[in-house]
Amino acid sequence: MKSHSALKIEKLIQKGVKIPNPQGVEIGPEVDVDRISGDGVVIHTGCKLYGSSTLILRGTTLGYEGPVTIKNCQVGPQVELKAGFFRNSVFLKKSSMGSGANVREGTILEEESSAAHTVGLKQTILFPFVTLGSLINFCDCLMSGGTSRKNHSEVGSSYIHFNYTPNQDKATPSLIGDVPRGVMLNQRPIFLGGQGGLVGPCRLEFGTVIAAGSIVRKDELKPERLLIANIAKGGSIPFAPGVYYNIKRITVNNIIYIANLIALDHWYTHVRSQFLSDDFPKSLFDGLKEKLDMAIGERIHRLKALSQKMVDSVQADQSHTKENELPLVLKQKNELFKRWTEIEEYFKSERNTEENKGLRDVFLEKLYLGIETSGKDYILVIKGLSIEDTKAGTDWLQGIVDHITAGALKIIPSFL
Secondary structure (H helix, E strand, O other), X not given: OOOHHHHHHHHHHHHOOEOOXXXXXXXXXXXXXXXXXXXXXXEXXXXXXXXXXXXXXXXXXXXXXXXEEEEOOEEOOOOEEOOEEEEOEEEOOOOEEOOOEEEOOOEEEOOOOEEOOOEEEOOEEEOOOOEEOOOEEOOOEEEOOEEEOOEEOEEOOOOEEEOOOOOOOOOOOEEEOOHHHHOOOOEOOOEEOOOOEEEOOOEEOOOOEEOOOOEEOOOEOOOOOEEOOOOOOOOOOOOOOOOOOOHHHHHHHHHHHHHHHHHHHHHHHHOHHHHOOOOOOHHHHHHHHHHHHHHHHHHHHHHHHHHHOHHHHHHHHHHHOOHHHHHHHHHHHHHHHHOHHHHHHHHHHHOOXXXXXXXXXXXXXXXXXXXXXXXXXXXXXXXXXXXXXXXXXXXXXXXXXXXXXXXXXXXXXXXX
C-alpha cells in the first residue's frame, strides 16, 4: 500500500508539478494538494511540505541548492526558496531566499525582495526590492526603501540586528524606513554596511547609509546621513541588571513600530485587497494578513513583557542610580507598569480606527484608475501613481500612525 505522501506526490505529478526524484520528497498528510499549483512548480530532492495552510503558486522552485522544509507558508508565484527551513511566513511574487535560510513566524517578503545564503529571519517584514546579503541575522524589524531591483535598500553580509538585551527582553523592533512612505515605492534606499549591526529598538530615516563595520545604537531621523560608528575605548564599567537607562526611547520606539504595523494592516485591507488575481489569490492575501496579525501580536506581547519588569527595574534604579536622576525615570517606569492594561486595550480598540477617511478615499480613487489602466500588477500600479496621489496615501497612513502613537502616549503622559 502506498503511503499518504506517495499518493499526494502522484497527484502533484499528474497536475504538472515537476518532481525529478519523487522518492526523495515528503508531503505531510494534512497538506492540501489543491493549494499547490501544477503550472511550472518544481520540487527538488529533499523537500518536505507540511501544514494544512501551505500554499504554492505557479512557477515556484523549491530546493534547487539543497533540501527545503516548508510548514504553513504561503508562497506566491515565481518564488525561489533554494534551501532551508520556512515556517508560518509569506513570500510574494519573485521573492527569493538562498541556501541555509531559517525563516520563522511572522515573516513577510514582499515582491522581489531577496536574501542570499545563510540568513535568519523571524517577525521580519521586507518591502519590495529589499535585498539581504549572506550570513545575516535580521529578526524583529521592518525594512523599506528603494524604487526597483536596481535601486533598493540593502543589508550587507555578516550583519546582525541585535534583538535581545542583557535584561532578557525582546522589546527591540527596529523600523528601517517606515510604512506610510515606504509602501509608495518612491523613497531613497537605505544601506546597512556589512560586518556591522543595529541595536534595537532603533529607527532609521530613508537615505541612511551605515558604513561597513559599524554598530549603530541610536536613532537617525535625519535623511541622507552617513553613519560611521566610533570605536569605543575598551574597558570595564559596572553593570546593573534590571536597570533600563532610556525606558522612554525604548517604549516610544515600540509604540511607533506597532503603529506602523497597524497602518500596514490598513494598507493591506484597503489597497492590497484590490489586487486579487491568479497571481495574488485570496488564499495568499489571507496568509499575508495572518502573518501581519502575528507580527502585531508579537510586538504587543513583547512590550507587555517589558512593562511587567518595571517593578523590579524601579528597585534596581533606586539601588544604582544617582538621586537626582530618579524622579522622572521612576515615574515613567511606574506609569508603564500600572497603565499597561489600558495601553493594550487601546491598541485593540483603535486598530481599525481611521482619522481621515477622506484622504483614504481620494487615494483609493486614484488607485482604481491605475488598476483600470495597468491591470492588477501591484508594483506597476503603485509606481505609476503621481506625486500628489502618493502624498494623499502617505498622509492617510501617517494619520493612522500619529493617531495610534499619540493615543498610547496620552495614557502614559510622563513619556511625552
